Amino acid sequence: MFRIVTAPSWPSTHTWPVSLRHGPLVLAPFSHRDVEEVLRTRTRNASWLGPWDATAPSVAEQPISVKQRVRFMWDQARRGQNLPWLIRLDDQGKSPVIGQCSVNNIIYGSVQCASMGYWIDRKYAGRSITPAAVALATDYAMMTMGLHRIEICIRPENKSSLRVVEKLGFRYEGRRPRFIHIAGDWRDHEVFALTKEEVGPGLLTRIHPTQTEEGYPAFRIGLDDVSGT
Numbered sequence: 001m002f003r004i005v006t007a008p009s010w011p012s013t014h015t016w017p018v019s020l021r022h023g024p025l026v027l028a029p030f031s032h033r034d035v036e037e038v039l040r041t042r043t044r045n046a047s048w049l050g051p052w053d054a055t056a057p058s059v060a061e062q063p064i065s066v067k068q069r070v071r072f073m074w075d076q077a078r079r080g081q082n083l084p085w086l087i088r089l090d091d092q093g094k095s096p097v098i099g100q101c102s103v104n105n106i107i108y109g110s111v112q113c114a115s116m117g118y119w120i121d122r123k124y125a126g127r128s129i130t131p132a133a134v135a136l137a138t139d140y141a142m143m144t145m146g147l148h149r150i151e152i153c154i155r156p157e158n159k160s161s162l163r164v165v166e167k168l169g170f171r172y173e174g175r176r177p178r179f180i181h182i183a184g185d186w187r188d189h190e191v192f193a194l195t196k197e198e199v200g201p202g203l204l205t206r207i208h209p210t211q212t213e214e215g216y217p218a219f220r221i222g223l224d225d226v227s228g229t
Helices: 032-044 046-052 066-078 129-143 159-168
Strands: 003-006 018-022 025-029 083-089 097-107 113-120 149-154 171-182 185-195 207-211 217-221
Touching: 018 129, 025 129, 032 046, 032 066, 032 097, 066 083, 083 129, 097 129, 113 129, 129 149, 129 159, 129 207, 129 217, 149 159, 149 171, 159 185
Parallel strands: 003 018, 113 149
Antiparallel strands: 018 025, 025 083, 083 097, 097 113, 149 185, 171 185, 207 217
8 A cells, every 4th residue: 555645734754655646636656567557658659758758878788678667666766766656647537647757866965856757648738737746746855855956857849848847937057968868869958946945835836726628637827826937
């Protein structure tokens, strides 16, 4: 059983595994039982996600299976080095896997920071679900784990991902040339970040569960609450 935290009732201590909930949105630990569903989702979204997927810079590097990757992520998660969450949504009585939102490269000591990555099923894009997931993960990392800074690095061509950080008010810090190997070459990335002082009472104070005209779960972002907008 996973511990379930309903935001914004943040626990004082972090334990893994843990699920986070905000309205119909759930961040659930990526476990072995989810592998087949994740593979189906990513296969269905190959043209949507493929241009942004990291690749191995060396042909000599041995690829690892998804199950091996999950095992590695869980080993890191138990040590508090990452938070590998899947995005699930209570959509008309179902809770499908619609994406992933992971907090990675967690560093403690005098730095207290981490990076974040995410992707979403194309048919769920446009409902502000990804910004809500990023806000939920950021608040837990800061309010419960005590992290001071969250960083997100995005290719300048990835307009959909750039819109996520824009909606949440992440601060632009500059460009890292040839930063990550993607689609067969080293690609530039734009760097965005927020510190705990900038987040204040939490990013979720800017996120409001709502519905589309068709009755599907969605989120509204209170842009007036975003610093600098």
